[in-house]
Amino acid sequence: MLKRKLAFVLALMLLLxxxxxxxxxxxxxxxxxxxxxxxxxxxxxxxxQWQKLSGDKMKVRFSVQNPPKSEKTVQAFxxxxxxxxxxxxxxxxxxxxxxxxxxxxxxxxxxGYSDYVTLPxxxxxxxxxxxxxxxxxxxxxxxEFDEEELEYWTWTVE
Numbered sequence: 547m548l549k550r551k552l553a554f555v556l557a558l559m560l561l562l563x564x565x566x567x568x569x570x571x572x573x574x575x576x577x578x579x580x581x582x583x584x585x586x587x588x589x590x591x592x593x594x595q596w597q598k599l600s601g602d603k604m605k606v607r608f609s610v611q612n613p614p615k616s617e618k619t620v621q622a623f624x625x626x627x628x629x630x631x632x633x634x635x636x637x638x639x640x641x642x643x644x645x646x647x648x649x650x651x652x653x654x655x656x657x658g659y660s661d662y663v664t665l666p667x668x669x670x671x672x673x674x675x676x677x678x679x680x681x682x683x684x685x686x687x688x689x690e691f692d693e694e695e696l697e698y699w700t701w702t703v704e
Contacts, residue, residue, distance in 0.1 A: 585689060586612050586620050586652070586681045587697070594674065594701035595659075604668040604703075607660045608676050614655035622649045623681035625660050626696065629671045637670050645679055674701045 588610055596606040606627070612620045626645040629637045636642075644663055652658035665671070675698040680690035 586610055586616075586623055586678055588676060588678060588699040592657070592699065593659075594676070596674075596701075596703060598668055599664065602668050603664055603666055604671065605662040605664050606674065607662045608701075609657045609659050610652070610678060611657050612652040612654055616654045618654065618687070619684040620650075620652040620658075621682045621684045622647055623652075623660070624648075624679045625676055626679040627663070627665070627674055627676045629665065629667070630673045630675065631670050632672045634673075637667050651684065668703075671703050674703060675699070676701070 588608065592611065593609045594606065595608075596604050598604055608625060610623060610625075612618075624645055624647045626643050628643045631637055644665060646661060646663045648658075648660040650658045650660075677696040677698045678691070679696065680688060682688050
């Protein structure tokens with residue numbers, strides 16, 4: 547996967563005749579690549595919903611978009627989330643995250659909500675950080691991101 551990304555970026559740079567140093571300084575390559583590939587994603591129009599539960603818990607869900615140019619229907623997806631407090635420190639430790647799979651068909655160009663997941667420590671949570679970890683197309687193709695490829699979106703909890 548990394549070789550394909552590198553080949554794509556190099557071909558794009560040659561096509562546009564942009565020096566490598568200028569690309570590294572001015573183009574967020576990961577975002578550019580993901581948008582061109584039309585990955586299932588959280589974006590500016592995505593919504594987060596949460597509700598306080600008893601016992602200092604909360605339930606949350608988030609919407610994702612299957613971009614119009616993807617040309618395939620998503621059958622299931624997995625989100626990953628961690629939380630930070632008012633100071634920006636991770637609440638559940640540096641390596642603790644919650645992930646959950648939602649089985650929901652999302653056609654190209656459409657949005658779909660994840661299932662709800664219950665999280666602890668509601669009173670400590672200031673910000674939720676959420677990313678699409680992997681997803682499954684209806685034709686059986688699986689797209690999965692390595693940890694360094696995850697693109698987190700944030701929501702402030704009030």
